[in-house]
Amino acid sequence: MPHDHHDHDDYHHEGMSSSGHPYRADNDGPLTYWQRMEIAVRELLVEKSHLTPAQIATQIEVMDARSPANGAAVVARAWIDPDFKARLLSDASAASREMGFDIGPLNLIAVENTADAHNLIVCTLCSCYPRNLLGLPPDWYKTREYRSRAVREPRAVLREFGLELAESVAVRVHDSTADMRYMVLPARPEGTEGLSQEQLASLVTRDSMIGTGLPRQP
Amino acid sequence: MAERVRVKALTPPGHVRVPWYLRGKTGEIERPLGAFHNPEQLAYGLSAEEKPLYRVRFSMAEIWGDAAENPNDTLDAEIYAHWLEKVVIHAA
Numbered sequence: 001m002p003h004d005h006h007d008h009d010d011y012h013h014e015g016m017s018s019s020g021h022p023y024r025a026d027n028d029g030p031l032t033y034w035q036r037m038e039i040a041v042r043e044l045l046v047e048k049s050h051l052t053p054a055q056i057a058t059q060i061e062v063m064d065a066r067s068p069a070n071g072a073a074v075v076a077r078a079w080i081d082p083d084f085k086a087r088l089l090s091d092a093s094a095a096s097r098e099m100g101f102d103i104g105p106l107n108l109i110a111v112e113n114t115a116d117a118h119n120l121i122v123c124t125l126c127s128c129y130p131r132n133l134l135g136l137p138p139d140w141y142k143t144r145e146y147r148s149r150a151v152r153e154p155r156a157v158l159r160e161f162g163l164e165l166a167e168s169v170a171v172r173v174h175d176s177t178a179d180m181r182y183m184v185l186p187a188r189p190e191g192t193e194g195l196s197q198e199q200l201a202s203l204v205t206r207d208s209m210i211g212t213g214l215p216r217q218p
Numbered sequence: 219m220a221e222r223v224r225v226k227a228l229t230p231p232g233h234v235r236v237p238w239y240l241r242g243k244t245g246e247i248e249r250p251l252g253a254f255h256n257p258e259q260l261a262y263g264l265s266a267e268e269k270p271l272y273r274v275r276f277s278m279a280e281i282w283g284d285a286a287e288n289p290n291d292t293l294d295a296e297i298y299a300h301w302l303e304k305v306v307i308h309a310a
Contacts, residue, residue: 152285155287155291170291171287172292173292175295177296178257179254180251180296
């Protein structure tokens, strides 16, 4: 009987699951200091009627609804509309809002990949990312390995992502150290002349807007 | 010609947003970004005054010396004006 056990360690599964993955330990350890702090502040805000639980849940849903598809739509429009592209490169926040994306107070800079230059985004100090347009960052973006190596050996990092750049292509790394956030405007793939804006958007990957990848080929 | 600046090689205590690997390094102003509340005060809940913020472009050779993968690759970072000093180039 499982409940006869007095030690939680006895509940741990051994080996692989039926789908071939290692079992992951349940996250029922004690809360950390900051987890307790978050719960305390949240409950106080609700108790003192500054926020309702429904408002908090709605805001989480708004953030979860943001995805790389928003950025892909911006990129695709820039590929087919030269005036929009110029506005994007001069003020990416305004250009994103113009397309109807609610990005809040995000200060966004778009950097353009060309035949001569490839851009790569990183935040060495923490994990700054244009969440209000692209949604939550991938886990690897927040790792110490990516954050430290992207500025020190970006070409080696790009190779590990499958991107081998010619020496003649300059790598431009952007470290989001303060108030701005960055997105890469990837180069439009060749052979996409006849595609619609929606078809083009489907080629734009999250990684191509971070700079660790290129758009898909049609 | 772009304005050349050096990041001050200071090590003050507390919250700063100047990466260690750029302190003392020389670069060029890529563009001014406007003024933002100083994160060094914001981090402590203090009323932070607005400070000018710049994007500064460094060459990988300047940052990493001979260890740079490609000396002409670049790195841009946002640095507050109070962390920058002008580089005066003396005529030979």
